[in-house]
Amino acid sequence: MSKKSYRQAINEALRLEMRRDPRVIIMGEDVAGGQGGTSGVVDAWGGVLGVTKGLYTEFGPERVLDTPITEASYIGAAAGAAATGLRPVAELMFVDFVGCCLDQIMNQAAKFRYMFGGKARTPLVIRAMFGAGFNAAAQHSQALYPLFTHIPGLKVVIPSSPYEAKGLLIEAIRDDDPVIFLEHKVMYDDEEDVPDESYTIPFGEANLTREGDDVTIVAFGRMVKLANEAADKLERQGISCTVIDPRTTSPLDRDTILDCVADTGRLVIVDESSPRCNMAADVSALVAEEAFDALKAPIRRVIPPHTPVPFASVLEALYLPDAAKIEAAVKAVMNHKVTEAA
Amino acid sequence: MNASITPITMPKFGLAMTEGKLAGWMVRPGATVRAGDDLADIETSKITNAYESPAAGVLRRQVAQEGEMLAVGALIGVLADADTSDADIDAFIAQFNAEFSAGAAEEADDTPPEPSVMDVKGRSLRVLDIGHGEGDPIVLIHGFGGDIGNWLFNHAALATGRRVIAFDLPGHGGSTKDVGPGSLEFFSSVVVDLLDTLGIDRAHLVAHSLGGAVALTTVKNAPSRVTSLALVAPAGLGPDINMEFIDGFITADRQKTLIPVLSYLVHDKGLIGRKMADDVLRYKRLDGAVDALRQVAAANFTDGRQTDNLRPVLETAPPTLIIWGKDDEILPSSHAANLPDAITVEILPDTGHMPQMERSEEVNTKIRAFLAH
Structure with a gap:
């Protein structure tokens, strides 16, 4: 056990699985690390964000495939390789690039098992970074997990910390279905204790990072960290919160969410994806339908406005949920007064 | 400072504890308490524990x-005579808090000792080795599904003047994670390997549950390596086991x-928190x-009963102390009946299978007294 960054935790998961299973390969733009031009330097960068550092030198060009800048071709190739026996981990770099290869994911990989009558397996992982807060502007800052969650046949994973990232990525690689694994780009340098050994965290099982009596906060990805900050601050003011990290949006651990709402009677959902048809809307519908009688106040969503992610840092900060906005939402549901019907 | 005033401060229950939550007061202001009375429940990230009054007073x-x-170390309450004035108590609190916040800044670097992973005859074992002093060291052996964290409240307390x-x-x-056959013979051979690797000739074995059976097997196979046994709710002394x-x-x-x-592990069910479950x-x-x-379960609990009977080992064992919780729901305390007279048996009331956590101070005191003889 030692402190590892989110980046190192993901690197370690890839490395351990590549050592364990020769069928695991990685492919994508610059995953071999950047060849350093004509300088002869191999693996100069370890990928665009240093996540795949050292894998090319350990596993070689047969298993670490640098691809051309053609998402449709290499995501399609990865889906085909998965269907024929390999276990590819394809890196899409920015999840915003999914526009170039959505057919391969949505109409091919996600459908193989169903349309071949259960006879085809597609053990494919697509890794990509997502999210705002990096001043990467509108085409490189989106949180597109609702898009994938919408498509049956895909599993969607959003690790909220280094420990979570390693265990969930190993689980993803060992899973026989296509998994979309979304890394928040602002979290790559976050650190915490991560075991050196391999371990797996099952999908569809939410994690409670705080447990309280007054309000349930459901948060996704980096929002879990902000929700914890808000919960700690609220605790000192006498308001105790449960914070739920669903870990995966597909499958979604509905039972844990409903159990917690039954206990607290109040729900705040924190989701940094665009607000229409996002996870906050999905969880709101679930709770409104299944736990309406438990609610003591209307559900509150802490969500961005329905606009592209702004580039200017002051506007980007205004756009994103933060701990202060979560705190205000929790206080709003706590202060809600039920008005008697006339 | 006024000598008749006793500060009640946040206790340090384990090596890693840096802060605690006052889960609940068990004594009202103005009430008279004796030394040893439960004052408050303190919740740590691991477990909730009762805090016993260090002195008598109001x-x-x-x-x-x-x-x-x-x-x-932060001030949570003040104990004093009934006739100490409120003004003196206010002054005491102000002075304590001023000194404490000044001291806290200096001691910010007080990091707990970290375990290390070492090679023991080809096996990697995680070891936490603390304390120095005369006398044979103590080796702590946890039970089924446990780890070094089971000794959180005991390790440092036993390591005053002794290597533990x-x-x-x-x-x-x-x-x-390689357990070979998973048998007691296997685990006791690992204990001997550990003693060899650490250069220890003889050690006191303090062992819990299945670890107790490992310790007894070590006495059987390598009697010259064991100075004494302190067994907490040990396996090996009867057939029953909560499957x-x-x-x-x-x-x-x-x-x-x-x-x-x-x-099942504890008498007071409120002790089992989400954090403990998460660690497991x-x-x-x-x-x-x-x-x-x-x-390990297949090797030691065949057909829902304990596989090995180690009672004969106690006929010729080194000095042995056995501590058991009366309300143990994993291994019944009745297994401590009819043992040889030379063996000291302590049955603790209102205690489950983890006396070393549930009654840590009492268990530490008993083990220290036993080793002092």
């Missing part, structure tokens, strides 16, 4: 409120299903951990 002030999180080594058995915690606990511990894969299983789940998620547990 609880004059509850400085900390219920639910408040405070650093170790805790380690994770193979298959457990941060050690290799609902064993099977549940192996199969439960989420907090909700694991917490009821862990509740983190261990069980490691590759090979659940397979190791299955192997």
